[in-house]
Amino acid sequence: MHIKGNFLIIISGPSGAGKSTLTARLLSKCKNLDFSISYTTRKKRTSELENGHYRFVSINEFEDLIEKNAFLEYEKVHGNYYGTPINPIEDSMKFNHSVLLDIDVKGAYNIINTNHFDCISFFIRPPSIDVLKERLIDRNDMSLEEVDRRIIEAKNEIMKSIHFDHLIVNEDFEECYKEVEKILASF
Ligand code: 5GP
Numbered sequence: 001m002h003i004k005g006n007f008l009i010i011i012s013g014p015s016g017a018g019k020s021t022l023t024a025r026l027l028s029k030c031k032n033l034d035f036s037i038s039y040t041t042r043k044k045r046t047s048e049l050e051n052g053h054y055r056f057v058s059i060n061e062f063e064d065l066i067e068k069n070a071f072l073e074y075e076k077v078h079g080n081y082y083g084t085p086i087n088p089i090e091d092s093m094k095f096n097h098s099v100l101l102d103i104d105v106k107g108a109y110n111i112i113n114t115n116h117f118d119c120i121s122f123f124i125r126p127p128s129i130d131v132l133k134e135r136l137i138d139r140n141d142m143s144l145e146e147v148d149r150r151i152i153e154a155k156n157e158i159m160k161s162i163h164f165d166h167l168i169v170n171e172d173f174e175e176c177y178k179e180v181e182k183i184l185a186s187f
Contacts, residue, residue, distance in 0.1 A: 001029050001030045001181060001184065001185055002030070002031065002032060003030055003032055003033060003098045003184055003185075003187060004187050005098070005118065005187055006092075006093050006096055006097060006098050006099075006118070007098045007099075007117070007118050007119060007120050007187070008089065008098070008099055008101060008111065008117040008118070008119045008120075009026075009033070009098055009099065009100045009101065009119075009120050009122075009184070010101045010103065010108045010111060010112070010119055010120070010121040010122065010164075011023055011026075011100065011101065011102050011103075011122050011124060012102075012103055012104065012105050012107075012108035012121065012122070012123055012124070012164065013105070013122075013123050013124035013125055013126075013157065013161075014105075014125070014126065014132060014150070014153065014154030014157050014158065015078075015136065015150050015153075015154070016126065016132050016135040016136040016139070016150065016154070017124040017125055017126050017132070017154075017170055018124055018126075018135075018170040018173060018176065019102045019124055020053070020102060021173060022124060022170070022173075022176065022177060022180065023035065023100055023102045025177050026100060026177075026180065026181075026184075027100060029181070030098075030184075032096065032097045032098060033097060033098050033099070033100055034088070034092040034097050034098070034099050034100070035099075035100050035102075036084050036085070036088065036089060036099050036100065036101045036102075037051065037052075037053070037054060037055055037085075037088065038053075038054055038055070038082050038083060038084055038085075038102075038103070039054070039055045039057050039061075039062060039065060039071075039074075039081075039082070039083045039085060040054045040055070040056060040057070040062075040080055040081060040082045040083075041056075041057060041058065041059050041062050041080045041081040042054075042056070042078075042080035042082070043056075044056045045141055047141075059081065062074075062081045062083065065083065065085070066083070069086075070083075070085055070086060070087070071083040071084055071085060071086060072084045072085070072086045072089060072111060072116065073103070073107045073110045073111050074107070075103075075104055075106050075107045075110075077104045077106075077107075078146070078149065078150065078153070082103070082104065082107070084101060084103060084107065084111075089117070093117075104157075105123075105157040105160050108121060108123075108164070109160060109163055112163060112164070119165075120165055120166075120183070120184070120187070121163075121164040121165045121166070122164060122165070122166045122167075122168055122180060122183075123160075123161040123164035123166070123167045123168070124168050124170050124176070125158060125161060125167060125168070125169050125170065126154075126169075126170060127169055127170070127171040129151060129154065129155065131171075132151065132154055133147060133151055136150055136151070166180075166183055168180060
């Protein structure tokens with residue numbers, strides 16, 4: 001797939017909605033689409049590569065980047081800082097590429113409400129809260145207290161889905177992907 005124009009393509013929604021799987025598929029299918037690698041102060045999971053999905057930094061390093069205005073947006077999500085660096089986005093745009101962001105709902109909302117870039121925003125939602133809980137437990141990378149915390153946040157986040165251009169229910173991943181692809185191909 002080739003995306004015409006250069007957009008910020010925002011994929012947001014609760015943790016466990018399927019954002020990472022969706023972003024990975026989009027990146028493998030679109031040649032002129034770059035991934036925005038966020039900075040985070042969260043600990044690296046064993047399955048993760050340094051500079052793959054995230055750049056892992058200390059709280060001091062992160063706060064230094066805030067001071068230097070290095071972020072398009074940043075938020076504290078589940079107790080850790082996460083931020084979208086602005087320079088790599090500008091570099092991608094120079095090459096006429098679009099940039100894909102996998103970010104939380106507050107961060108997405110901040111970007112949607114500023115007019116720096118042309119955005120296409122997607123809110124990915126699980127078919128139900130029960131399914132979301134099952135998915136988070138199956139991931140096996142957080143405690144049950146953490147799962148419960150994320151479920152409470154998910155309920156608040158779902159109420160903000162009206163601010164997004166497209167609301168996609170991820171019940172069946174292939175259907176969800178096709179829907180997103182169809183929208184992006186229509187530009
Ligand atoms: P996780 O720690 O499970 O990888 O991500 C937790 C949440 O942080 C996810 O909802 C993810 O989309 C979000 N996130 C990742 N990077 C950023 C970022 O740069 N900014 C914001 N606001 N959220 C982010």
